[in-house]
Amino acid sequence: MSAPIIDLKDITVTFKNKTSTVHAVKNVSLQVAKGDVYGIVGYSGAGKSTLVRTINYLQVPTSGTATVNGQVMGQLSKNALRLARRKIGMIFQHFNLMNSRTIAANIDYPLRYSDLNTAQRQKKVADLLTLVGLQDKADAYPAQLSGGQKQRVGIARALANDPGILLCDEATSALDPKTTQEILGLLKHLNQTLGITIVLITHEMAAVKAVCQHVAVMEQGEIIERGSLLDIFSQPQQPLTKDFINTAAQLDVALAEVRKQPAVVNLADNARLLHLTYVGASTDAPLIASLYQQYGVTANILYGSVEFLQDTPVGNLIVILSGDPAQFPEAFADLRGQGVTVTELDPKGTVVA
Numbered sequence: 001m002s003a004p005i006i007d008l009k010d011i012t013v014t015f016k017n018k019t020s021t022v023h024a025v026k027n028v029s030l031q032v033a034k035g036d037v038y039g040i041v042g043y044s045g046a047g048k049s050t051l052v053r054t055i056n057y058l059q060v061p062t063s064g065t066a067t068v069n070g071q072v073m074g075q076l077s078k079n080a081l082r083l084a085r086r087k088i089g090m091i092f093q094h095f096n097l098m099n100s101r102t103i104a105a106n107i108d109y110p111l112r113y114s115d116l117n118t119a120q121r122q123k124k125v126a127d128l129l130t131l132v133g134l135q136d137k138a139d140a141y142p143a144q145l146s147g148g149q150k151q152r153v154g155i156a157r158a159l160a161n162d163p164g165i166l167l168c169d170e171a172t173s174a175l176d177p178k179t180t181q182e183i184l185g186l187l188k189h190l191n192q193t194l195g196i197t198i199v200l201i202t203h204e205m206a207a208v209k210a211v212c213q214h215v216a217v218m219e220q221g222e223i224i225e226r227g228s229l230l231d232i233f234s235q236p237q238q239p240l241t242k243d244f245i246n247t248a249a250q251l252d253v254a255l256a257e258v259r260k261q262p263a264v265v266n267l268a269d270n271a272r273l274l275h276l277t278y279v280g281a282s283t284d285a286p287l288i289a290s291l292y293q294q295y296g297v298t299a300n301i302l303y304g305s306v307e308f309l310q311d312t313p314v315g316n317l318i319v320i321l322s323g324d325p326a327q328f329p330e331a332f333a334d335l336r337g338q339g340v341t342v343t344e345l346d347p348k349g350t351v352v353a
């Protein structure tokens with residue numbers, strides 16, 4: 001890959017006060033390629049915001065180096081840092097708009113130090129309003145807008161200085177599901193049309209799934225897993241990652257229902273409860289037919305779904321396989337050989353194994 005637009009090396013952030021020390025970020029390295037949409041997912045307190053704020057140096061790391069747009073942020077003078085920050089836009093969960101100013105004035109605010117004259121600034125604000133679909137709201141005040149509209153203003157304001165990077169800190173967490181999809185759609189559009197690199201922090205894997213090309217999972221200040229969206233969704237390794245994915249795909253809900261069914265409650269000795277995940281064109285029918293033909297193993301599908309991640313189908317099945325248990329290891333190996341991720345589930349457990 002060519003030099004990443006964001007290169008965090010060995011970033012550690014420690015907060016100390018009189019009584020306690022919090023290790024918010026522990027020795028994290030992260031590279032984001034130009035034009036990427038990179039999701040950072042984790043529960044509250046995992047250190048996502050703190051990590052992302054080291055990109056624009058709103059948070060100075062205790063140790064480690066942040067190189068952004070080829071500039072080592074920690075080596076910049078005050079003035080150079082201010083200029084560097086203008087090329088890194090940021091949006092927030094609660095929008096952070098100035099309530100006493102109009103929408104146009106909010107968007108114009110970051111332009112106060114720019115070289116543009118008044119007419120150019122007015123045109124820039126009008127263009128930004130159009131870009132985010134709010135051309136008729138220039139003279140409205142934030143209190144008159146819905147949450148989704150306020151976030152559109154936040155996005156327009158963040159783009160005022162034509163940044164190459166947009167940091168999104170829980171930008172959709174205060175919005176309802178439909179508005180969330182609209183805002184994520186807008187971010188995707190901006191990425192595709194302007195080529196802007198996006199780093200998106202969220203606790204919702206569904207948001208990551210909708211827009212991100214890469215994802216990192218954070219827990220207790222560390223990145224515990226990272227990869228392309230498809231790899232993470234089809235072959236999650238860490239329990240926390242599986243947890244996030246199962247919630248996003250509503251597999252946890254499906255599994256809770258499945259576990260109530262008599263065939264699962266009274267799972268026979270010659271049966272196994274499995275979760276199968278596959279990526280791409282393979283479909284459940286040939287997989288299951290070949291299990292029977294080759295191993296005499298029958299499959300009872302209890303749940304199935306296919307969703308598209310970046311236009312690639314990802315299938316999830318929860319099945320009971322029954323047959324001669326001596327045949328199971330080979331049958332499972334055969335499935336794995338065909339690119340299917342096979343996870344045996346505890347019929348009584350509460351989470352996917």
Ligand SMILES: Nc1ncnc2c1ncn2[C@@H]1O[C@H](COP(=O)(O)OP(=O)(O)OP(=O)(O)O)[C@@H](O)[C@H]1O
Pocket residue numbers: 015016022023024042043044045046047048049050051170
């Ligand atoms: N300025 C600060 N002073 C002291 N502790 C802080 C400060 N900022 C964050 N922390 C602590 O650092 C840890 C990581 O917080 P951070 O906000 O980065 O997590 P997060 O994953 O973004 O979660 P959230 O979504 O809740 O913001 C938490 O334990 C938090 O309480």
